[in-house]
């Protein structure tokens with residue numbers, strides 16, 4: 001069959017698809033520059049040879065990776081000298097308040113899941129994917145929790161604080177609150193609020209560091225617990241469940257029943273999670289998360305929360321770019 005390539009029908013999605021299929025190159029370059037320590041090495045500006053010497057890398061290839069970093073707008077070049085951009089100083093240094101270094105370390109671990117995806121789909125078993133190499137394997141939990149800080153601190157927590165009204169409320173329980181960043185931002189936004197970050201002991205150790213770092217220890221306490229065995233507490237007038245109701249495998253019913261018991265009548269439940277649309281056609285962020293971990297559709301999530309006995313269950317905001325939604329509901333009466 002003869003096909004005239006000059007006369008093909010216009011398919012507007014072509015350029016997007018051609019970018020998506022190898023978007024991994026930019027991702028891999030950024031993760032490699034972080035893993036090799038380029039950004040920490042550039043706290044002081046330097047040449048490619050300086051960076052190579054500080055990071056024990058090959059000078060010629062270092063120069064090429066730094067050129068990619070310039071194109072990614074995390075490094076600037078002035079002749080032979082490279083320096084961090086304000087974006088990199090804000091996000092890519094370990095001690096920055098909104099650091100995403102944990103997020104990049106976590107992405108490095110997730111890389112191996114995505115690399116093994118064909119085998120995972122063939123077998124139906126997540127364990128079919130290769131394990132990440134050291135040091136990522138043994139620091140997985142720590143990287144995961146710091147990853148949540150990087151995500152929350154760079155827009156997501158602010159988005160929640162803009163969309164939820166907690167004025168007049170005084171006791172927030174942040175169930176499986178990870179690094180505590182949502183509690184920090186909500187307490188900063190609502191002056192009468194205090195919070196408790198409730199999570200596994202190894203996570204609480206990190207939350208304490210983050211809460212201290214932001215000078216919020218007077219208003220935010222911590223409590224170690226395990227949702228398999230422990231109740232969440234009682235007497236709270238608002239309760240956040242962020243990224244812990246990841247679809248059918250997440251035992252959402254059990255967690256929501258404990259949440260109901262922890263809230264006093266009139267208490268507000270806030271759920272933040274990935275949400276697919278009811279047609280199961282996207283958004284992309286939610287569909288990808290559903291493939292890796294699991295996610296409810298919007299309708300399923302509303303129904304699961306209603307079935308747990310909450311009333312006035314409403315989707316109050318959604319962010320299609322991330323594929324996430326924010327839901328509030330009310331605990332009307334004690335059991």
Ligand SMILES: C[S@@+](CC[C@H](N)C(=O)[O-])C[C@H]1O[C@@H](n2cnc3c(N)ncnc32)[C@H](O)[C@@H]1O
Pocket residue numbers: 145148149152175176177178179198199200203225226227228241242243244
């Ligand atoms: C995806 S993170 C969400 C953290 C935070 N809520 C956020 O949105 O950034 C899941 C959290 O669940 C906690 N977690 C996992 N298993 C748990 C368990 N059995 N009991 C209590 N917390 C648990 C983890 O320590 C982690 O902080």
